[in-house]
Amino acid sequence: MRIKKTLAFICAAVLLIGALTGCAPAETNEPAANGLGESITINGSTSVQPLAEELAKAFKEKNPDATIDIQGGGSGVGIKSAADGVADIGMSSRDLKPEEKSLKEFKIAVDGIAVIVNPTNEIQGLSMEQILKIYTGEITDWKEVGGKEGKITVVTREEGSGTRGAFIELTKVESKSEGDRTVASAITQGSTGAVITTVAGDPNAIGYASFGSAKENTDIKLISVDGKTCTEENIYAGEYKISRPFLMLTQAEPTGLAKAFLDFILSEEGQTVVSGHNYLKAVK
């Protein structure tokens, strides 16, 4: 009886301590005297945002006094904010138009998306048009694109996923007027791994995944798009169509913290963060 009571007491005490330790006050950083104590604002593409946040985290580990405020808004907002000087750095996930070229442009990464099928699939490549029609449900059988008869299992990522966002934007599955037109019967998976597993297991499946995580996987086959194979060279050269650059933009030559952050991103350390998140390095 005594032991039971003691046990109960210990359990209760542990619970209580656990509940209380959550309330410890957060430590505050003293403002620093050096130039890295300042703060900058970055905004723009929501596709670049997660990577920028990871880069900022890595940067802050070395420079704890720096404050980097990263916001979304979209590529358009990023370009405009950089041009107007509203933000210190703008982010864009598309190339600049000629009239926007006055900005200072830093390519920090390249995002390539591989279209993948089962290795037993005879199809070697598809056109952008065919991919669009498959993902909008207009083409439903492999024989319509020159393959063996079989109902296509369309595999996609969940809404909100950056890979899905990039894919539907680049393949025009997303249209201005109708938004995301991905066929509703598509199998939706919550991670790159689940998409790859699905495609690896289903002879009739088609899916997509970031190039970085798909390239060395032999359970799936990367197909060519518009006749261009999905290789690092073709992605860098812009030949492979389902890819896009991640840009950071400044109004003028960056100085202070903005320069330090951009230098860090383009350093070997920063680029390791880039490839760690399955994007291609901007600097080879």
Added chain:
Amino acid sequence: MKAYERVIQLVLFISAIIAVFGVILISYFIISEGYPVIRKVGLLDFLSGNRWAPTQGVYGIYPMIVGSLLVTAGALVLGVPIGIGCAIFLAELAKPRIAGILRPGIELLAGIPSVIYGLYGLAVIVPFIRKVFNNQGFSVLAGSIVLAVMILPTIINVSESAIRSVPRDYKEASLSLGSSHWQSIKNVIVPAARSGITAAVILGMGRAIGETMAVIMIVGNSPLVPESILSPVRTLTGNIGIEMGYAGGEHQKALFATGIVLFVFIMLLNIAAHLIPKKAGE
């Protein structure tokens, strides 16, 4: 000694409060996060809307409600007969030695993490359905099969204790009237235990409707009212689980709103389970 006991009492009371407080906090959080979206979309449109396109601000969770109910119903159709059969066997027929092997086995079934069930479904059941029906494999059926196995321990344990709690007199009276053992089971014992068995089914249902990880891995998650049990489907839990990672702003709030609906479902089930009379034979 008195003071010592009073301290213990206080500490235990605080533990109890923390548990209840947890429930209140979570309820408050889910409702306060999700309600704005329901108010904006309108409760009826939110519940009966056929289209889920969160990145375009279209939130209709009707396909997911149907999905959850279908997958759960399928799991009950498959799991309840097996579960009750197993419970009757354990309570009435099994020799102690056999029951001694079966019971730990069933307990083990309850202890397997749901992601393992999902993995099994993904590696075995989905390819099996794909092969047999020549389709995508991810389907209501796959989800129901895996959930049926997952709810077995709940159904078996609760049903078995319900059957065991039927007074001995009932069985003895039945046998002494000349009925066989099976007749006694069928006409006396099981009917007398029916409230407990109903509770078992409801608890199993709650488990099935709340399951997330295993379901996400095997049902395909298409936000679409399924045409048949071979079509892919998305459940309420799956909707939250699969999209939470990258959801921001209103999208995230809409997922909390999905959580409110799920919460209401689970609460109704729990209330139903409590309403059932506890004693056998009532």
